[in-house]
Amino acid sequence: MRKTPGNELALPVPKPGKGQQRWLHDALRQMILRGSLAPGIRLPATRDLSRQYGLARGTVASVYEQLAAEGYVAGAVGRGTFVAGELPENMQAGLRPLWRAAPQASSLPKSRLGHMLAASPFPLAALPPATPFRPAVPDLRAFPTAVWARVAAGRLRRSRPDWLQDGDPLGYVPLRREIAGYAGSARGIACSFGQVAIFTSVQQALDVCSRLLLEPGECAWIEEPGYPGARRVLAAAGADLVHIPVDNDGLVVAHGIRAAPNARLAYVTPARQSPTGVPLSAARRQALLEWAHRAGAALVEDDYDGEYRFSGRPLAALKSIDHDDRVIFLGSFSKLLFPALRIAYAVLPASLVEAVTGALSLVTRQTSSVLQVLLHEFIADGHFGRHIRRMRLKYRERAEALQSAAKRYWQGALLLPEIEAGLDVAARLTPDGNDRALAKAGAAQRLELRPLSAYAARESQAITGFLLGFAPFSPEEIDAGARQVARLLEHVPC
Amino acid sequence: MRKTPGNELALPVPKPGKGQQRWLHDALRQMILRGSLAPGIRLPATRDLSRQYGLARGTVASVYEQLAAEGYVAGAVGRGTFVAGELPENMQAGLRPLWRAAPQASSLPKSRLGHMLAASPFPLAALPPATPFRPAVPDLRAFPTAVWARVAAGRLRRSRPDWLQDGDPLGYVPLRREIAGYAGSARGIACSFGQVAIFTSVQQALDVCSRLLLEPGECAWIEEPGYPGARRVLAAAGADLVHIPVDNDGLVVAHGIRAAPNARLAYVTPARQSPTGVPLSAARRQALLEWAHRAGAALVEDDYDGEYRFSGRPLAALKSIDHDDRVIFLGSFSKLLFPALRIAYAVLPASLVEAVTGALSLVTRQTSSVLQVLLHEFIADGHFGRHIRRMRLKYRERAEALQSAAKRYWQGALLLPEIEAGLDVAARLTPDGNDRALAKAGAAQRLELRPLSAYAARESQAITGFLLGFAPFSPEEIDAGARQVARLLEHVPC
Numbered sequence: 001m002r003k004t005p006g007n008e009l010a011l012p013v014p015k016p017g018k019g020q021q022r023w024l025h026d027a028l029r030q031m032i033l034r035g036s037l038a039p040g041i042r043l044p045a046t047r048d049l050s051r052q053y054g055l056a057r058g059t060v061a062s063v064y065e066q067l068a069a070e071g072y073v074a075g076a077v078g079r080g081t082f083v084a085g086e087l088p089e090n091m092q093a094g095l096r097p098l099w100r101a102a103p104q105a106s107s108l109p110k111s112r113l114g115h116m117l118a119a120s121p122f123p124l125a126a127l128p129p130a131t132p133f134r135p136a137v138p139d140l141r142a143f144p145t146a147v148w149a150r151v152a153a154g155r156l157r158r159s160r161p162d163w164l165q166d167g168d169p170l171g172y173v174p175l176r177r178e179i180a181g182y183a184g185s186a187r188g189i190a191c192s193f194g195q196v197a198i199f200t201s202v203q204q205a206l207d208v209c210s211r212l213l214l215e216p217g218e219c220a221w222i223e224e225p226g227y228p229g230a231r232r233v234l235a236a237a238g239a240d241l242v243h244i245p246v247d248n249d250g251l252v253v254a255h256g257i258r259a260a261p262n263a264r265l266a267y268v269t270p271a272r273q274s275p276t277g278v279p280l281s282a283a284r285r286q287a288l289l290e291w292a293h294r295a296g297a298a299l300v301e302d303d304y305d306g307e308y309r310f311s312g313r314p315l316a317a318l319k320s321i322d323h324d325d326r327v328i329f330l331g332s333f334s335k336l337l338f339p340a341l342r343i344a345y346a347v348l349p350a351s352l353v354e355a356v357t358g359a360l361s362l363v364t365r366q367t368s369s370v371l372q373v374l375l376h377e378f379i380a381d382g383h384f385g386r387h388i389r390r391m392r393l394k395y396r397e398r399a400e401a402l403q404s405a406a407k408r409y410w411q412g413a414l415l416l417p418e419i420e421a422g423l424d425v426a427a428r429l430t431p432d433g434n435d436r437a438l439a440k441a442g443a444a445q446r447l448e449l450r451p452l453s454a455y456a457a458r459e460s461q462a463i464t465g466f467l468l469g470f471a472p473f474s475p476e477e478i479d480a481g482a483r484q485v486a487r488l489l490e491h492v493p494c
Numbered sequence: 495m496r497k498t499p500g501n502e503l504a505l506p507v508p509k510p511g512k513g514q515q516r517w518l519h520d521a522l523r524q525m526i527l528r529g530s531l532a533p534g535i536r537l538p539a540t541r542d543l544s545r546q547y548g549l550a551r552g553t554v555a556s557v558y559e560q561l562a563a564e565g566y567v568a569g570a571v572g573r574g575t576f577v578a579g580e581l582p583e584n585m586q587a588g589l590r591p592l593w594r595a596a597p598q599a600s601s602l603p604k605s606r607l608g609h610m611l612a613a614s615p616f617p618l619a620a621l622p623p624a625t626p627f628r629p630a631v632p633d634l635r636a637f638p639t640a641v642w643a644r645v646a647a648g649r650l651r652r653s654r655p656d657w658l659q660d661g662d663p664l665g666y667v668p669l670r671r672e673i674a675g676y677a678g679s680a681r682g683i684a685c686s687f688g689q690v691a692i693f694t695s696v697q698q699a700l701d702v703c704s705r706l707l708l709e710p711g712e713c714a715w716i717e718e719p720g721y722p723g724a725r726r727v728l729a730a731a732g733a734d735l736v737h738i739p740v741d742n743d744g745l746v747v748a749h750g751i752r753a754a755p756n757a758r759l760a761y762v763t764p765a766r767q768s769p770t771g772v773p774l775s776a777a778r779r780q781a782l783l784e785w786a787h788r789a790g791a792a793l794v795e796d797d798y799d800g801e802y803r804f805s806g807r808p809l810a811a812l813k814s815i816d817h818d819d820r821v822i823f824l825g826s827f828s829k830l831l832f833p834a835l836r837i838a839y840a841v842l843p844a845s846l847v848e849a850v851t852g853a854l855s856l857v858t859r860q861t862s863s864v865l866q867v868l869l870h871e872f873i874a875d876g877h878f879g880r881h882i883r884r885m886r887l888k889y890r891e892r893a894e895a896l897q898s899a900a901k902r903y904w905q906g907a908l909l910l911p912e913i914e915a916g917l918d919v920a921a922r923l924t925p926d927g928n929d930r931a932l933a934k935a936g937a938a939q940r941l942e943l944r945p946l947s948a949y950a951a952r953e954s955q956a957i958t959g960f961l962l963g964f965a966p967f968s969p970e971e972i973d974a975g976a977r978q979v980a981r982l983l984e985h986v987p988c
Contacts, residue, residue: 008803010682010810035685036678036814053807107845108792108820114706118852122859126661140655153647161634164832167620184530188504191529200694201859211730212608216710233856236705298602309502313547316504320530326602338658340863351601358612362727363701364694365616368865369834 008052009044020055024063032072032083043073043081113216117236121228132481134448135424135469136305138335142394147383148374155377156370163369169361170353171198171345172372178379179331179345187303188316189329195348197356198367202302202330202344203233206267208359209328210237212352213298214264221256221266225455225463227274230267230302239265243457246273250280253287261291265298270318271306275426275455275467277417285318292326298349299327305335307388308471309421310396325349333375335423336388343367343375391471395423401475402468405482413489414465423471426452428463435464438488447484502546503538514549518557526566526577537567537575607710611730615722626975628942629918629963630799632829636888641877642868649871650864657863663855664847665692665839666866672873673825673839681797682810683823689842691850692861696796696824696838697727700761702853703822704731706846707792708758715750715760719949719957721768724761724796733759737951740767744774747781755785759792764812765800769920769949769961771911779812786820792843793821799829801882802965803915804890819843827869829917830882837861837869885965889917895969896962899976907983908959917965920946922957929958932982941978 011027018026031037043049046064050057064081067073075081110118130137170176176193183189183196199205206229214220216238222231224243235241242260245252250273256266266288270280280288292299301318319329332344348356360366378384399419406416406427415428429435435451442449449466456462470478505521512520525531537543540558544551558575561567569575604612624631664670670687677683677690693699700723708714710732716725718737729735736754739746744767750760760782764774774782786793795812813823826838842850854860872878893913900910900921909922923929929945936943943960950956964972 008680010680010814011807012682012810031678031682031684036682038675038678041675041679108707108843109790110706110849111709111712113710114708114849114853117702117705117856118849120663120852120855122663122855123660124663124851124855126656127659129656130659137659140658143655143658145653146651149647149650149653152650153643156643156646157640159639159643161637162620162623164634164637164834165621165624165631166617166833169614169616169618181532181535184525184532185535186502186504188506188525188530190525200862203856204858207857208611211611212604213602214608215605216607218605229856236853236856296603313505316506320504339660339859340658342859342862342864349602355604355608355612357618358614359608359730361614361616361618362611362697362723362730364698365833365836368694368836368862370836370865370868371862374864 009049011053021059021063024053024055024060025066028063028067029070029072032067037083039083039085041083043083045080113236113238116232119232119236121232130469130472131446131448132473132477132484133424133450133466133468133470134472135450135467136335137469137472138338138391138423139394139472140338141472142391143338144383144387148378151377151381151383152374155374163373166365167369169357169366171196171367172369172376174380175372175376176345178376180347183317183319183329183331183347187306187329188320189347190320191347195350195353197346197348197353197360198372199344199346199360200342200364200367201334202304202332203229204364205328205330205344205346206230206233206300206302207237208356208363209298209300209346209352210234210239210265212355212359214239218265219260219263221251221260221263221268222457223251223268223273224457224461225275225452226267226457227269227302227304228455230300231457234265234267241457243461245461246276246278248278249284250278251284251288253284253291257291262295263297264295265300266292267300267302268318269302269304271303271315272422274302274304275452276463277422277426279315280318285321288318289322289324289326293324297326298352301327301329303329303331305422306331307336308392308395308423310392310399311418311420319347322349325351328352337375337378337384341371341375343371395471398470398473398475398478399425401478402470402482405479409482409486410489414485416468419470424467424469426463426465427468428452428465432464435466439466442485442488445484445488447481447488449485503543505547515553515557518547518549518554519560522557522561523564523566526561531577533577533579535577537577539574607730607732610726613726613730615726624963624966625940625942626967626971626978627918627944627960627962627964628966629944629961630829631963631966632832632885632917633888633966634832635966636885637832638877638881642872645871645875645877646868649868657867660859661863663851663860665690665861666863666870668874669866669870670839672870674841677811677813677823677825677841681800681823682814683841684814685841689844689847691840691842691847691854692866693838693840693854694836694858694861695828696798696826697723698858699822699824699838699840700724700727700794700796701731702850702857703792703794703840703846704728704733704759706849706853708733712759713754713757715745715754715757715762716951717745717762717767718951718955719769719946720761720951721763721796721798722949724794725951728759728761735951737955739955740770740772742772743778744772745778745782747778747785751785756789757791758789759794760786761794761796762812763796763798765797765809766916768796768798769946770957771916771920773809774812779815782812783816783818783820787818791820792846794824795821796824798824798826799916800825801830802886802889802917804886804893805912805914813841816843819845822846831869831872831878835865835869837865889965892964892967892969892972893919895972896964896976899973903976903980904983908979910962913964918961918963920957920959921962922946922959926958929960933960936979936982939978939982941975941982943979 046060050060176196179196180193220239244256319327329347439449439451452465453462540554544554670690673690674687714733738750813821823841933943933945946959947956
């Protein structure tokens with residue numbers, strides 16, 4: 001049963017001339033009927049309410065009795081008085097709950113950029129558990145919940161008052177030191193913790209950085225096909241998006257230079273292009289950095305799942321050869337640990353550190369220290385490294401399971417490249433087919449097929465196929481899912 | 495000692511013609527000198543590195559030995575090889591850490607709104623513990639840390655995989671239900687949980703809502719003097735701010751109607767104007783709602799510390815009489831529990847729910863479910879209500895301590911109104927003096943005096959005095975602080 005936190009009640013001001021008992025009865029009845037006092041809510045004790053409003057305690061008790069007789073509240077000795085679940089006049093709607101009156105209220109018009117801000121490509125409600133082949137998610141069943149709870153309990157017990165107040169807007173320094181060390185050893189990025197900023201998500205980092213750097217209407221390069229999350233958040237910041245095609249070496253830099261030589265920013269996924277999976281070649285990296293230098297542009301490097309590599313050498317980040325200090329490197333713990341944690345980070349150019357500090361402080365104050373302190377403890381105790389090593393072995397096995405299932409069941413109708421890294425892989429339909437229709441047919445049988453065509457801003461640039469996630473599924477689930485997909489490919493005309 | 499999470503190392507690509515041992519030695523030495531491998535970082539085991547780069551294990555071992563002989567690394571049998579704390583060539587700077595090279599790199603220019611976004615009025619670093627009279631903070635020493643840790647441990651142990659994935663962008667439904675019930679009973683707001691949105695901070699809610707509603711250059715009313723956090727975040731969203739004076743009945747609505755009849759939004763603090771503490775009168779509330787209806791404007795009601803009321807009746811929120819559904823009601827747990835939690839909420843007009851869902855999903859995805867689940871458990875178990883009731887008694891006692899100290903020591907040089915609610919009070923200097931100079935002199939002796947003049951956007955509108963916080967200090971600390979202030983008033987010319 002719910003309680004009223006703090007046990008105070010805000011009643012309308014008494015109208016002169018009405019008796020106290022009549023006023024209190026009408027006020028409570030109206031709050032119940034309008035929904036301010038929802039079914040199941042406990043009313044204050046008669047003693048508290050009488051003191052608060054300067055009434056005789058007997059007056060309050062009489063009103064409670066009258067409301068009970070009328071069916072608005074129900075009481076139990078020693079437990080208190082609660083708003084009834086079924087209300088007597090509720091269906092007569094003489095006094096409808098206020099929030100339901102909204103349809104006749106005029107609606108608030110959105111601004112032009114507001115419309116873009118509201119157009120999210122992400123799910124707008126909690127998702128059901130993943131079924132094959134949901135991409136871009138880790139195996140949440142394998143997360144060491146018990147260890148996480150134990151670490152959290154120990155750490156929170158040792159909370160000091162100064163951890164409870166707002167900290168550095170850029171984030172908790174020990175966590176930023178860990179991230180700087182990791183960016184150095186695993187991604188080749190020489191940086192100090194002072195350049196590391198903690199965000200709630202990569203989306204937030206993109207939002208803040210693009211607002212800091214772009215005047216509304218200025219050009220930004222974006223990969224085509226490319227990540228819709230980045231495309232939409234840049235558009236909502238007022239960017240004029242220039243869609244630059246991607247080939248087997250990644251972003252076609254020369255195309256970008258022809259199309260928008262004076263762009264202020266370019267968003268790239270050099271480790272594994274999203275969604276094609278192609279790494280940006282060394283020559284293109286060089287060309288991109290040289291262009292950015294000439295144009296005075298910023299480069300945003302989204303390293304969304306670079307940590308999972310199953311074969312070949314780890315690629316150093318674009319940021320590692322950024323001698324002109326123009327690359328904003330973005331990483332996230334959503335895919336390394338779990339998405340609901342909501343901790344991401346940026347390694348910033350030195351010239352952006354001050355502005356990002358101010359902007360984070362102004363628009364969010366900071367990412368919760370509670371989370372940052374727990375994550376730091378989890379890393380410092382070695383649990384993070386252990387988890388990643390375990391997951392890399394697991395995901396490699398699953399990548400192999402998907403490759404063999406593809407050979408076995410799909411007979412070339414859906415082409416898989418070699419899986420070297422990541423949590424998912426772009427499988428191409430041959431010949432090009434209607435991936436959206438297939439995805440829809442698949443959804444009816446609980447198959448999650450993310451169509452590749454959804455990653456293209458322009459229909460004409462679309463490649464067709466699916467971004468297939470393998471990380472959260474057992475080899476058996478992958479095999480069964482692949483057979484389902486094979487039947488779909490046979491029976492659904494595309 | 496720090497570990498390299500995942501134990502992978504991103505080395506530069508070998509140049510043809512260099513021997514493997516020579517290449518590996520140079521690559522590691524360069525990473526150490528540039529700072530990619532920071533002092534104390536553990537190098538991968540020889541077995542892992544040799545496998546990863548297809549080298550003989552003996553080659554890797556020789557390189558490690560050579561680096562140790564040269565002083566770049568230090569090893570201990572069974573513990574691994576670590577980058578040395580003191581580097582041999584570090585001072586010669588032949589190869590400076592890459593991030594220190596930034597000064598000669600060109601800096602990234604900020605956009606016009608970016609400059610505003612970067613101009614935060616909040617502290618840009620972690621603060622030391624509060625000393626008298628820091629305003630706007632609760633007593634963190636009184637927070638029940640042990641209870642919080644116990645609740646968290648129990649809840650996190652029961653984490654299910656589906657809590658680990660991204661949830662509803664508006665927030666965790668059980669928490670939103672608690673908030674809707676609380677807004678109904680304590681603030682008189684009839685709402686459903688569907689209208690409640692969880693944010694990281696009130697600042698974030700303001701940022702999202704103003705970007706959704708305002709075209710750049712459109713007018714927004716703001717109180718003068720008023721809350722700098724709101725003023726700056728609205729400006730960074732492109733609002734043209736219209737500063738509306740405040741008198742003893744709160745915002746002078748008629749002035750706003752004359753100055754900017756077609757404003758799209760008004761930001762108000764009706765329960766306790768920030769910083770003056772004046773509640774918005776009933777007549778002004780009605781006038782404000784009527785204007786908003788005629789103008790088609792949105793009203794933002796920031797209820798920043800309305801929950802702490804020591805005398806008088808709780809005032810129903812402006813939102814409780816918002817029959818036209820134009821008021822965005824904002825509340826926060828920062829002052830009820832602790833700031834580092836970073837959970838705030840909005841009760842939205844029905845016509846904004848969909849847009850805010852999309853915007854939250856796009857720019858942050860959601861506030862961490864970990865935090866929301868813990869907060870919900872803390873509330874549902876009754877700890878929240880208990881804490882608020884305890885704190886209300888404590889803060890009332892402290893408010894009284896401040897009132898008596900003011901009478902005793904300040905002899906009218908600093909005038910305190912009756913304290914009815916909140917965590918702080920606006921004390922006026924009589925005659926008007928230089929509150930900034932006094933604050934500076936106070937800071938030298940660890941007195942935190944927040945000048946009221948800092949709340950005015952225009953010097954001419956400034957009132958002088960201090961926003962004095964009493965909530966986090968014992969009656970003894972308050973008395974001692976008040977005596978310090980008295981000496982300051984005597985000796986510093988203002």
